[in-house]
Amino acid sequence: MVRTVLWLILGSLLLPCMSSSVFSADSIPLVDRLGLRTDPHPNACGSPIYSNLGGSSPFFSPSTPCTESKDEYALTRFNFTQKREPFNLQGARDMPSLVNQGGSRLYEASNDIPLFQEALTAGIQMVYRDPLVTDNSATPFTNRMGAQIVIKGATASMKYHAQYGFSGQETGNTSFTTPNDRIGGKLMWEWNLPLLTPKIELSRFASNVEGNLARAQTIATQQKFSLLLAAPNWPSLTLGYARKQTDIFTRPEGPLSDAISTESVSANLSFLYGASKGDWSSYYKTSRSEFVENESEQEIGTKMRGSLNLLEPVDLTPQWGFTRRVTSRGSMINDRFFARLGSNLRVSPTSTLNPGVEFARDLNRFDSLRSDTLAAKFGYAYLAVNDSLHVSILGQYVLNQRTNTPSNPQIYDISLLFEKDVRDYLHLNHRQQTLSLKIAHNQQMNTFSSQSPSTQTSAMVLVSIIP
Numbered sequence: 184m185v186r187t188v189l190w191l192i193l194g195s196l197l198l199p200c201m202s203s204s205v206f207s208a209d210s211i212p213l214v215d216r217l218g219l220r221t222d223p224h225p226n227a228c229g230s231p232i233y234s235n236l237g238g239s240s241p242f243f244s245p246s247t248p249c250t251e252s253k254d255e256y257a258l259t260r261f262n263f264t265q266k267r268e269p270f271n272l273q274g275a276r277d278m279p280s281l282v283n284q285g286g287s288r289l290y291e292a293s294n295d296i297p298l299f300q301e302a303l304t305a306g307i308q309m310v311y312r313d314p315l316v317t318d319n320s321a322t323p324f325t326n327r328m329g330a331q332i333v334i335k336g337a338t339a340s341m342k343y344h345a346q347y348g349f350s351g352q353e354t355g356n357t358s359f360t361t362p363n364d365r366i367g368g369k370l371m372w373e374w375n376l377p378l379l380t381p382k383i384e385l386s387r388f389a390s391n392v393e394g395n396l397a398r399a400q401t402i403a404t405q406q407k408f409s410l411l412l413a414a415p416n417w418p419s420l421t422l423g424y425a426r427k428q429t430d431i432f433t434r435p436e437g438p439l440s441d442a443i444s445t446e447s448v449s450a451n452l453s454f455l456y457g458a459s460k461g462d463w464s465s466y467y468k469t470s471r472s473e474f475v476e477n478e479s480e481q482e483i484g485t486k487m488r489g490s491l492n493l494l495e496p497v498d499l500t501p502q503w504g505f506t507r508r509v510t511s512r513g514s515m516i517n518d519r520f521f522a523r524l525g526s527n528l529r530v531s532p533t534s535t536l537n538p539g540v541e542f543a544r545d546l547n548r549f550d551s552l553r554s555d556t557l558a559a560k561f562g563y564a565y566l567a568v569n570d571s572l573h574v575s576i577l578g579q580y581v582l583n584q585r586t587n588t589p590s591n592p593q594i595y596d597i598s599l600l601f602e603k604d605v606r607d608y609l610h611l612n613h614r615q616q617t618l619s620l621k622i623a624h625n626q627q628m629n630t631f632s633s634q635s636p637s638t639q640t641s642a643m644v645l646v647s648i649i650p
Contacts, residue, residue, distance in 0.1 A: 261294045267614075267649050272600055272621040288313040289357065299336070306333035308348070310357045326351040326393055331361050344371040349392050366392045380411040394435040402430045418454040425449075445470040461489025480515075482508045500525040516548040537562035553586045573602040590629050598623040605646075615649040 267288045289312050296305045311328040331348030347368030348361040355363070369386030384407040391400040405427040413419040424447070431441040447468035454461055464486050471479040486504035493499060503522040509515060525539035541558040558581045565574040578597040599622045606616040621643045628636035 261292050264291045265289070266291075272602075272619045272643055272645055287355070289355070291358065293358075301337055303334065303336040306335065307331075308333065308359065310350075310354055310359060312354050312357075314353075323393055327353045329354050329357070329359055329361060331359055340375045342371075342373050342375070345369075351392060362388065364390050364392055378412060378414055380413070382409045382411070383407070391435060396434050398434070399440070400432045400435045400437075402432075404428045418452055421449075421451040421453075423447075423449040423451075440474075442473040443470055444473075458492035459490060461487065461491075463487045478514075479511045480508060481511070482506065496529040498527040500527070514549065518544075518546040518548065520544045520546075533566055533568060535564045537564070551586070555584045557582045571604040573600070575600040592627060592629050595626040595628075596624070609648075611648065613648050615647055617645075617647045619643075619645040619647065621645075 265288060289310065291308070291310050293306065293308045296307075297303075298305055308331040309329070314327060329348060329350035331346060331350075333344070333346045335342075335344040337343075345368070346360065348359070349366035350357075350359050350361040350363050352364040361367075365388040367386065367388035369384060369388075371382070371384045373380055373382040385405070386407075387402070387404045389400060389402045391398050394400075405425065407423065407425045409421055409423040411419060411421050425445075426447075427445045429443045429445070430439060431443070432438065433440050445468060447466055449464065449466040451462060451464040466482075466484055468482045469479055470482075484504065484506035486502070488502035489500070491499040491501070501522075501524050504520070506519045508517045521541070521543040523539065523541045526537065528536040528538075530536055537560075539560045541556075541560070543556045545554045545556075546552070558579055560579040561577075563574075563576040565572070567573070576597070576599055579594075581594040581596075583592050599620075601620040603618045604616065605618045606613075609616050622641075624638075624640045626636055626638045
């Protein structure tokens with residue numbers, strides 16, 4: 184029902200753009216109504232060119248100037264894009280996971296309608312993702328599509344933004360600001376003063392847009408208030424307050440199973456010095472469940488991170504932080520401390536090294552349990568100047584220790600990715616023609632266990648030909 188209302192709103196925004204002759208006997212063709220051709224004389228805007236997608240609808244060359252007469256039919260243009268995501272073996276661990284690493288096509292259509300010049304603009308965005316594999320178990324059609332209405336504007340010192348839309352569970356990465364499997368909207372407003380910038384954001388989103396009776400549904404209502412203090416040549420400070428109410432239902436329009444209210448205050452200090460930058464942030468958050476009486480949970484945390492450019496080809500990215508979670512009755516006191524040191528070493532214009540080390544300690548003070556994790560990582564990447572060859576090597580060593588067990592499980596993980604552009608060999612008229620090879624090795628062992636180490640080695644070869 185809500186999506187039906189959304190499509191009606193989209194139609195109401197589109198109808199004012201159309202002439203009354205659209206509904207006459209000699210109505211404007213579909214290609215005109217979509218804004219693909221806004222002049223009734225084909226030769227007025229240059230010679231038509233045809234899409235390489237096999238369609239017969241003509242598009243006009245953007246290099247040819249086109250001047251429309253005020254007395255002739257004109258329609259705000261829609262921007263249509265089609266993108267087929269290339270396959271990437273880097274994130275694939277096995278053959279079933281390869282389906283989620285690319286190959287599907289994404290269609291997007293957008294249109295901006297200026298209402299009062301830059302002071303107010305109405306925008307329409309629609310997306311649809313074509314599944315890579317279609318079978319009887321395919322999800323509903325609307326689960327792969329989304330639509331969004333945006334009203335935004337700006338003055339000399341203010342910016343404002345309002346949106347409402349929905350995004351299916353499988354739309355994937357798009358230009359949408361509506362999260363996947365969400366329906367709802369938000370309002371944003373900020374005021375740029377000489378030294379202060381207050382900002383307000385209100386949002387309400389509901390999950391499970393398909394109304395699947397087998398899945399729970401959450402409705403999250405959030406209010407955010409922030410204040411940015413920035414002076415020239417000084418670090419900037421941001422103070423924030425947020426409140427969020429999350430209602431959890433057993434199913435759409437079902438009984439309420441839990442309601443969690445959360446409040447948080449935060450502070451963030453950002454600084455910039457030459458080619459180095461960093462920020463320090465701290466927060467305090469408290470949450471309470473209406474279904475658990477007389478007990479709430481508090482969380483406090485702080486984190487510092489930065490990017491240091493000590494030498495011309497070397498960048499260091501240190502990071503450390505601490506969090507503590509406690510309950511009002513003292514039934515839980517969990518501490519976590521972590522520290523990371525990453526680096527980026529540019530060996531040559533085409534080669535990069537990325538060594539790093541991480542340490543984390545989790546401490547449960549209520550049960551006197553401690554868990555330490557030490558990880559050493561190494562990465563190497565080579566990318567040819569013409570993008571014809573890509574080689575990537577990733578490796579890591581992870582050591583875990585717990586106080587309640589003498590075991591110390593260790594993990595060795597390494598992967599090699601080789602990707603070669605083979606269009607010079609295949610000579611096909613396709614956008615992507617690549618040959619990929621990935622070899623991965625994973626080993627888990629325990630020095631205090633008599634069991635043999637668990638070892639897994641896999642190799643995948645992929646020939647990707649995408650129009």
